[in-house]
Amino acid sequence: MIIIVVAALVVVLGLGAWTVKNDGYLFGIATPLAAEDYEGTGGEAVSVDVPEQANGYSIGAQLEELDVVASADAFVRAFNANPDAGGIQPGTHEMKLQMSADSAVALLAENNINRAGFTVPEGYTVDQIRASMIDKGWPKEDVNATFKDIASLLPPEAGGKAEGWLFPSSYEVKPDTTPAADVVQEMVAQAIAVLDQLDVPADQRETVLIKASLIEREARLAPDRPIMAAAIENRLAANEWLGIDASLLYGLGRTSGGLTSAELADGSNPYNLSVRGNKGLPPTPIAAPSRASIEAVMSPADDPDVFFWCTVNLETGETKFADTQAEHDQNIAELHAWMDANPGWNG
Known part of the structure; x- marks a missing residue:
């Protein structure tokens, strides 16, 4: 545009x-x-x-x-x-x-006015946000310098890492009037404001953002978010691998696509949460989570048994949840059948 x-x-x-x-x-x-x-x-x-x-x-x-x-x-x-x-x-x-x-x-x-000068989409990564700012007209040198020194704009609990802290929203800023550092500072302030509105304790902000970012990258439909949040909590409580592909994709520098056996087996990637990877949460958020995903983490579904999810229709985002491995295997088979009937999709 x-x-x-x-x-x-x-x-x-x-x-x-x-x-x-x-x-x-x-x-x-x-x-x-x-x-x-x-x-x-x-x-x-x-x-x-x-x-x-x-x-x-x-x-x-x-x-x-x-x-x-x-x-x-x-x-x-x-x-x-x-x-x-x-x-x-x-x-x-x-x-x-x-x-x-x-x-x-x-x-x-008609006065169909776009009053916001810059929009951060839900689920964007820091790299995507930086590229978008440059694409929208902020000087490349200014943007790169800001992101190089971004730790100075973050709260202590972020650990110097901006991922997840640049809140997805629309901001009334423009390249010719707002320095890049001020734009980033506004995004961080908005993230903190939302966390405070949802009563997230300061010492839990990073953990909540990590969980919310996983949900943001996995959920296609709004009702699925709190169920995914419950599944994450159940698996963590059981000391099980989360097995979330979106995390490994992030660790590989990608946001979509399939995964190879070698990538799934690489336990040296801290974002690999598969059974051959690492237990627990990834070291940082993997994207900018929406308010809805943060809310889901703070109020997960009341389901102590849900353990798995699988998107069985990549076009509509229909996702099925399961309590047992056998049920999950059936859902995976349904996904494979859908993919066979719809060649060209890779998830």
Whole structure:
């Protein structure tokens, strides 16, 4: 998505086109000249930032330059013909390239504004967040320097590791106004705020985030989260391996795909929680967990017997839980049957 800033002028929205010589009218005479215009509602998506005190002509001139509309003249006429145009609000509007002037004004007047400048999706890793910041326009040097010294922005219980502490949410920040360090600091502050809201003791924050991150990467459907939380607690209490593939994938620097026998057998990878790997939790969170996953850890399902889960339909995310190995084996067989019927999926 492209972020475009429309230059601000000191005239308020709603300025009549007849006051501007270049708007397609001659010195206020209401006889319009022909103005170039596109047809239809446009093509490629584009975000246009309308600042405070912009007016119809300033917006039109910029949209013409950026090929959102064919001409400022056509836009100004459409602006003045639309009674809702005076209510266009400043902010980031979602637009399209090569729109007709009428459709451009109508879409702006809907005020479908993206007020957040940067969004961290649930389940993103630190590396993904860093790459996303660079992709959205933060200077690479600034971002890399911030993440290199990120321990200084974290609470002591994070142990100097940022994984799991950059809370997934939307933030009203932009590359040209907010330094990278301030963005990261805001993410960490939001994580702490959510943990406090959910009454997570400070000395348990890291453990809760680790468990929540495992659930975040494994759960496809919301009702499954507290059941997974119960299964994790039951397996830890029984001193059993967790066997969570998402953890090993993280340790291998991946977020999806299958695992080889050699990878599953590599006990030197601290994120390998398989029976040939390591018992207990991984050393750090493996992703940025959502509030829902943290809530699941704090309030797991009341099920002292659930021990296994298996996603049996990779398209819908349907997951089945089991108390015994025999039941789990049946669920695995169901997954394999689904994969045989749907070639091309690798989980």
